Amino acid sequence: MKIKTKKQLNLPQLIEWAWDNPDLSHGMTFISNGCERVKIEFRYNPRGVLNLDILNGTSISNNIQFTLEEFEEITEDKWFSELVIRTVAGDYILYKQGSINDFKHLAFNDVEAIYIPNDDLTMTLIWHDGKLIEE
Template identity: 35%
Template sequence: MMKIKTKKQMTLPQSIEWAWENGIKNKGFVGSKGGRVEFDSKGWFKTLMIVEPDEIFTIEVEEEITERTIIPNLLEVYEFEGELVFLPQKEKTIKDLLEESALEENVTTKTFYLIHDDGTLTLVWKDGKLVE
């Protein structure tokens, strides 16, 4: 089972709930307006700064990839009339792309790669299934 890290935007209540549900400890987050929240060694929430009601926290989360996972940056490799085609995709699921390809004649999907922020690639789908 493969996992990816993605960035999620959350309000203060959402970020507290996420942190408690995921057992976050010894970690702090800075909001869009400079507010800072922290979770101590017991997972208790505290803030030493003012946090505005509409402040947004960007939190990196790790989630398991399925064919229904929306992937921020994906490289689709398919064969069209005997030629390999490399097509970057944004905010798509593998399932949606496979369904689109199935509607096209002479298109055979070969692989999908996760495109990381640093430009490197990780193979996530090949031979009709997700890679382990």
């Protein structure tokens, strides 16, 4: 299963991501978060050299952040900062920090489902009936 994640990166981190992911970053445009609106675009030339174009903005401060959305593979060992467990009795319990493997056998197999809480107050079902949800 894959889920979409959002990460806040500064410009050096975003450039490092672009170098590590040339197929994903080529042609992508990012607009900074906050007051300083900086728009940048990544392109690779035919020799495989990364070009960074600043499309607007004259300077970039240290604290400018960009949002990167990418898909991440979910496994039962992946570590989460928060997970919501639904028990067979219908209770929902929020747990801080752990993996599916840490929680799937709580209280003598009382776990019915495991969710990831989202920023918009919804939840994404990732584990049910003893296995990961398939895409």
